[in-house]
Amino acid sequence: MKWIARTMTSIAENLGRVRERIAAAAERAGRDASSIKLVAVSKTCLVTAVWQAVIAGQSAFGENYVQEGIDKIEALRRLLEANHSVQSIEWHFIGPIQSNKTRAIASNFQWVHSVDRLKIAQRLNDARPDGMPPLEICIQVNISEEETKSGASVDELTALAMAIKQMPRLRLRGLMAIPRPTRDPQEQRRQFRAVRVLRDQQADRGIVLDTLSMGMTEDLEAAIAEGATMVRVGQAIFGPRPKARS
Numbered sequence: 001m002k003w004i005a006r007t008m009t010s011i012a013e014n015l016g017r018v019r020e021r022i023a024a025a026a027e028r029a030g031r032d033a034s035s036i037k038l039v040a041v042s043k044t045c046l047v048t049a050v051w052q053a054v055i056a057g058q059s060a061f062g063e064n065y066v067q068e069g070i071d072k073i074e075a076l077r078r079l080l081e082a083n084h085s086v087q088s089i090e091w092h093f094i095g096p097i098q099s100n101k102t103r104a105i106a107s108n109f110q111w112v113h114s115v116d117r118l119k120i121a122q123r124l125n126d127a128r129p130d131g132m133p134p135l136e137i138c139i140q141v142n143i144s145e146e147e148t149k150s151g152a153s154v155d156e157l158t159a160l161a162m163a164i165k166q167m168p169r170l171r172l173r174g175l176m177a178i179p180r181p182t183r184d185p186q187e188q189r190r191q192f193r194a195v196r197v198l199r200d201q202q203a204d205r206g207i208v209l210d211t212l213s214m215g216m217t218e219d220l221e222a223a224i225a226e227g228a229t230m231v232r233v234g235q236a237i238f239g240p241r242p243k244a245r246s
């Protein structure tokens, strides 16, 4: 019990510290902190940890693995019901997408940040249930042009954005990027600036995007300085994760 109590307070405290970091970065950039949404990345976390974050007022969560995400979505739905809570939780899918998982993603999540090719967009559109609002979409862009990283290339971006704009069950909102990790704040900013420039270039072509999903535990300040409207933060809220799955 002692351990659980300690974990509970620390998640609330961690969330408070992340919100302070966001507010301070927004202020330095002359931006309104309310224009930046915090998505708490709960991959590999237990349901109890997510629940503690919900109690601390957090309402948007990001998941990377489909089945783990859906299990949590259902567990949290039951917890909200059991507590007669009127709170609602917004679920964001942020991980790599296999085409055989598109139906599960389209029926359970409100947002998908990691769309990087036409086939996936088409399948999400086809699978989005009629009774649900359109699925909110970010195109993941590969700004570092590393072959190992997922994301649409700069050359592919416009055609993909135009195609998604035509899909009735999807709503194109913006761009997502995971830059090459670096501790150098100037280099962090240079990479995030490249994403912002891509957003502005799309606007010149008539594709207006209101969302820049960029910035994580190590670099959220640089992302906010360059215009992030969503930061996806895991470890600063939930603590260190076990090594990533392969």
Ligand SMILES: *Cc1c(COP(=O)(O)O)cnc(C)c1O
Pocket (backbone or CB within 6 Å): 041, 043, 064, 094, 095, 178, 216, 217, 218, 232, 233, 234, 235, 236
């Ligand atoms: C894990 C993950 C995050 C969160 O990273 P932290 O370093 O824990 O803040 C954000 N975005 C994506 C796509 C992730 O996979």
